Amino acid sequence: MESLPNMKAPCQDCPFRKDTLKGWLGAERMAEILAADSFVCHKKTDMQCAGHMLINGRDNAFVRLAARLRIPLSLGGADTVFASATACIEHHEN
Template sequence: MLTRVSESRIITISNSLPATMTKRRAKLITSDEAVQAKCQHKTACSDCPWKRDSLRGWLGGATPQQWVATAHSDAVVDCHTLKGAQCAGIAIYRRNVAKLAPPPNIQLEADRENVFGMPTQFVEYHDIFKK
């Protein structure tokens, strides 16, 4: 069972999810479950928070605003599912918003269909505790 606490609210995700949630449950991959990458991937992982169909609010301990700030910085961001690889989702998002992050950051092609294309989209989608 997973419990997330934020702004005095508790959300619990049980292991006994309905059958309709099976696909979403497969998206709950943590960095502890990361496997060694054979090479740098070029598409966002199945549960990458930058994907438009990601699980809402599944951002670890950071807020949506913190994630966006990181994306708009020059920080190298590691993939949370593949050790030794950078996050392809954030690289695609950066291209979508015309943010050029210098090497050693990877540069990937834009994909506004599958990956968020604006910071407001990402924040609105993942801010599950809106007031």
């Protein structure tokens, strides 16, 4: 089975995790990141970020690509990321 270059779960320092440092990125920067079609993991820059894929779902271009190619992403850790973009942005407010 083919695979795509993506993280399988949000890393420990993923900015989309509920336990990330409050106010870390600022609301404006987080809103920009969430509005992007995709986001590369900040630790493994050759991999797509699992947190961005989980929080954005089909709004993430990488998720849509995987679906078109019928390649399962097998993402875990959905319970560790914010339930909505709004909640994530509010958490990152300074």
